[in-house]
Amino acid sequence: MSVLLSIVTQLLHMAAVVLAAPVLAGVVAVLTDRIAGRVPSTVTRSWRQIAHLFRKQTIRMPGASPVTRFAPLLSVAVAAWTVFLIPSFALGMVSAPLSDIVVIAALFAFGRVVLMLAAMDAGTGAAAVAATETASLAVAAKPALLLAVFALALLAGGSNLDAILAAKMEGLLPSSAATGLAIAALAIVGWVDRECPPADATFSGADLAVLRIAEQLRILAWCDLIGALALPFGMALADAGPVSWGIGLLAWIGRLLMAALVLAAVRASGASDRARTALTLALALGGIAAMLALTGGDPT
Amino acid sequence: MSDPILPLLVLIVVALLALGAAARFIARASRQAIGLAxxxxxxxxxxxxxxxLIVGQEPGTLVLPFGLPGFSLALSFDPLAAFFLLPAFLTGTASIAFAAEIADSSPxxxxxxxSLCIAGVVLAILAADGVTLVLGLALAGGAVWASGAVWASGDPSPARTPLLGVTALTVLAVLGATAASGFAFVAMRERLDYPTALFVLALIGPGALAGLVPFHRWSIPAHRASPARAxxxxSGMVKPLALYLLVRLLLDLGAPASAGWWGIVLLAMGSATVVTGGWRAASEAEVGACLAGLAESQSGVAAIGIGLALLGRASDLPVLASLAQAAVLLLVVSQAVCGTLGQLSAGAVQAEAGSRRLVLLGGLIHAMPVVATGMAAALFGLSAMPGGAGFAALWLLFQALLxxxxxxxxxxxxxxxAVSTALSSAAAARVFGVAFLGRPRGPRSAAATDIAKPARPGMLALAGVAVLIGLFPGAVLMLADPAIRQLQGIGLDDRIGPLGIRGYEVLALVAGVLAICAGVRWLLQRRGVSAPREGPAWNDGFTPPPAWLPFGDPLTQSAGGGFLPTLPKLPPLPLPRWHWRPRHVPALPAMLAAMAVFLIALLWMAGP
Known part of the structure; x- marks a missing residue:
């Protein structure tokens, strides 16, 4: 029975995140416009743009290799798998044993590598600049990410995300300062990841549409990860039944709305050209979090 | 003498030695025949x-009927040696097959x-005493040294002097570390007083051979100067052998007396190596040097693993020690297979496209699909991308750190x-992206042809092995489990299975991602998305190259710069300037003098 329920929650989760990704992107766009004082777009606009792209014919540059052909597919698959692994409204899904936080961090990085390769395959200046910029940002982002992940895993006694969230829900993570710093570091890395220069300038039509979907899934994955770690309240257990699933769904939607508000505020403030400074801060935060977790306790 | 495996392996070593001699001296033997043999x-x-390994062979010892006066050479086949023999034989097979199939100035x-190198490596791994180990090392090192001279076209390769130095250092280190117990490994395992000087020796020699900081200076220049097969x-034989020496000398022979600070020294060296190796890999100008940097970075990761295993031993945490050792053994296999594959691919690029320099290559994936496949598999295994062997080892190491x-x-x-994972991913993407993707940067790379037909199945097979190691790390670790049990007392037990490692289920990951790919593709086709058309894409004003610039303006493509962040400029360290020019130092007298100094030091240390 509980196996069945965990399968049902997994399917619900997968459907929910696939639906939520474009909505989140739309809400962030609307909120950004409102905060920046522009005429707001509609929530469905990003979705309509993607549908429009699907109707256009794809143009590939002459001499494009299979890397260009498969990069959009691989990109969306990696993003979707990442978001499937991160619990949204329930713990204990079928994917729980697979949702290792180190693997999730590596998948985030791998998605960028795929885009880098596609950009270099185009053989044009702008794409190459985007690729090199992505690589050099990652050199600072990856340590911050892994230090934060290490701190969380150390506090929870393992790197399984499901177990970390369960421990956090029950207040079993010993050092709240370390947890908070680690989550802050994760949030900065996630934001910088969003601000990576676009490597998709050479794609068009359906390829570009698929890449846009991948980007939306990626943003959702970051929001899910950080939201769940920061505020895991209301998360249901897979075998707890529909009522607590409903509560979990509401809590998840609330978390996403908060995330959208923060994202929109940061984007409207025009802070995106300070990515490197932010990464230095994230690195410091992650480092302190890891040290606190290693020395075992709050600095009080 | 009940088990037949050791005599058979000895026969193979002898046959390889004979083959090596025959290839050199018998004029009528054909290249293919020698290669096949x-x-x-x-x-x-x-x-x-x-x-x-699969049937669980009991460890055995074989005392050879000859040796030094009053001292017989001994060989032993234990799980640790058996596991290290696997990558040695595998990369040996691949290298010989390639050398036989590809035309060469002096095939x-x-x-x-x-042949001599493989024989030497096998002898060193099977050795049960310091003298036999040194014989094997000398044979292997001499063979690599000689090949550097033979294969380089014309002038003697500048890689030879440092390689000779490093090998001599390792030989002396092994002799020094084992001399105090009369060279026999059995006696060493029972010693509880392992002098610090011996630990330092056991660290410096093999550490230098593996390319660990601060003894790494020779490694990348040697790779750059050597022909591809050397x-x-x-990358594929000497560095794994160095890791074997570190594991054997520190985790096995030094085990009873090991102290926690040994581990900390190795952790420091490994941490420095992963960063410098990765940095070199992401900034070197040649494909081969980038790959060497990646291999060096993996050596560093392995050194961190050995350090953690030593820490685990010292603080009585067997789970930590076994996890760390598992990571080390996985890295050895990946380094051997992917290092060999990568350097052979780089050699093919050099032969067919005329250069190993990134700025002269480009677009090779169209002209050399087989080599591109080999290079992609090698880079995937050497960097830390999920699904590759390097990532599986890093994941294990992360668990060990926890x-x-x-x-x-x-x-x-x-x-x-973490920095090294970012650097190695950037380096892998850079090498593949600049050399194999995009447009050709010159006529040679535009007119390149793929590797010779007879060598293609070999390269694809080796690429397949590299991918399989990444997909089935659990199966590799099951082969390593007896070795882990031998050294750490406990194995990995239920943490590993033939299909994966518990917590890192790579098969599910890969299958899931591929299934989503297939699903999206199917959806797109079903929704009737129109077929793609070829045409110039708009990309910020980029235009297709005009007729008078057939390769376009070279400045419009990335030449491999800018993948690393610019570091703040630090004031120069007040280090003494040391201009060492091997060309001006007569190598042989210098080596002899160094050896004499070392021997005197050894005698002094091992004395009563």
């Missing part, structure tokens, strides 16, 4: 070792060098590992 012997050795000499030996004794400086090790 060598690859067959090496492959047979691989099969035998694999079979012995027989290179085949001879290869570089393949350096189980390690908590100390604030541990965060530095984690940070170093």
């Amino acid at each position: 060598g690859a067959g012997l090496s492959g047979l050795g691989f099969m035998l070792t694999l079979l012995a 027989k000499a290179s085949l001879s060098g290869l 570089a393949a030996l350096l 189980a390690a004794p908590h100390a604030p400086w541990m965060a530095l090790v984690v940070a170093a590992l």
Whole structure:
């Protein structure tokens, strides 16, 4: 029975995140416009743009290799798998044993590598600049990410995300300062990841549409990860039944709305050209979090 | 003498030695015949070792009927040796097959060098005393050294002097570390007083051979200067052999007396190595040097693993020690296979596209699909991307770090590992992106052809092995489990299975991602998305190259710069300037003098 329920929650989760990704992107766009004082777009606009792209014919540059052909597919698959692994409204899904936080961090990085390769395959200046910029940002982002992940895993006694969230829900993570710093570091890395220069300038039509979907899934994955770690309240257990699933769904939607508000505020403030400074801060935060977790306790 | 495996392996070593001599001196023997024989012997050795590991062969010892006066050479076949024999035989088979299939300026000499090198490596791994180990090392090092001379076209390769130096250092280190117990490994395992000087020796020699900071200076220049096949030996055979020496001397022989601070020294060296190796890999100008940097970075990760295993031993945490050792053994296999594959691919690029320099290549994936496949598999295994062997080892190491004794400086090790994953991913994407993707940057790379037909199945097979190691790390670790049990007392038990590692289910990951790919593709086709058309894409004003610039303006493509962040400029360290020019130092007298100094030091240390 509980196996069945965990399968049902997994399917619900997968459907929910696939639906939520474009909505989140739309809400962030609307909120950004409102905060920046522009005429707001509609929530469905990003979705309509993607549908429009699907109707256009794809143009590939002459001499494009299979890397260009498969990069959009691989990109969306990696993003979707990442978001499937991160619990949204329930713990204990079928994917729980697979949702290792180190693997999730590596998948985030791998998605960028795929885009880098596609950009270099185009053989044009702008794409190459985007690729090199992505690589050099990652050199600072990856340590911050892994230090934060290490701190969380150390506090929870393992790197399984499901177990970390369960421990956090029950207040079993010993050092709240370390947890908070680690989550802050994760949030900065996630934001910088969003601000990576676009490597998709050479794609068009359906390829570009698929890449846009991948980007939306990626943003959702970051929001899910950080939201769940920061505020895991209301998360249901897979075998707890529909009522607590409903509560979990509401809590998840609330978390996403908060995330959208923060994202929109940061984007409207025009802070995106300070990515490197932010990464230095994230690195410091992650480092302190890891040290606190290693020395075992709050600095009080 | 009940078990037949050791005598059979000895026969293989003898046959390889004979083959090496025959290739050099018998004029009528054909290249293909020698290559076939060598690859067959090496492959047979691989099969035998694999079979012995699978059926759980009991450890055995064989005392040879000759040796020094009053001292017989001894060999032993234990799980640790058996596991290290696997990558040695595998890469040996591949290297010999390649040397036989690809035309070369002096094919027989290179085949001879290869056979001798494999024989030496196998002898060193099977050795049960310091003298036999040194014989094997000298044989292997001499063979690589000779191949550097033979294969380089014309002038003697500048890689030879440092390689000779490093090998001599290792030989002396092994002799010095084992001399105090009369060279026999059995006696050493029972010693509880392992002098610090011996630990330092055991660290410096093999550490230098593996390319660990601060003894890493020779490694990348040697790769750059060597012809591809010597570089393949350096990356795929010499470095794993160095890791074997570290494991054997520190984790096995030094075990009863090991102290916690040994581990900390190795952690520091490994952390420095992963960062410098990764940095070099992401900034070097040549494909081969980038690959060497990646291999060096993996050596560093392995050194961190050995350090953690030593820490685990010292603080009585067997789970930590076994996890760390598992990571080390996985890295050895990946380094051997992917290092060989990568350097052979780089050699093919050099031969067919005329250069190993990134700025002269480009677009090779169209002209050399087989080599591109080999290079992609090698880079995937050497960098830390999920689904590759390198990532599986890093994941294990991360688990080991979680189980390690908590100390604030541990965060530095984690940070170093994390930087190295970012650097190695950037390096892999850079090498593949610049050399194989995009447009050709010159006529040679536009007119390149793929590797010779007979060598294609070999390259694809080696690429397949590299991918399989990444997909089935659990199966590789099941072969390593007896070795882990031998050294750490406990194995990995239920943490591993033939299909994966518990917590890192790579098959589910890969299958899931591929299934989503297939699903999206199916959806797109079903929704009737129109077929793509070829045409110039708008990309910020980029235009297709005009007729008078057939390769376009070279400045519009990335030439491999800018993948690393610019570091703040630090004031120069007040280090003494040391201009060492090997060209002006007569190598042989210098070596002899160094050896004499070392021997005197050894005698002084081992004295009563």
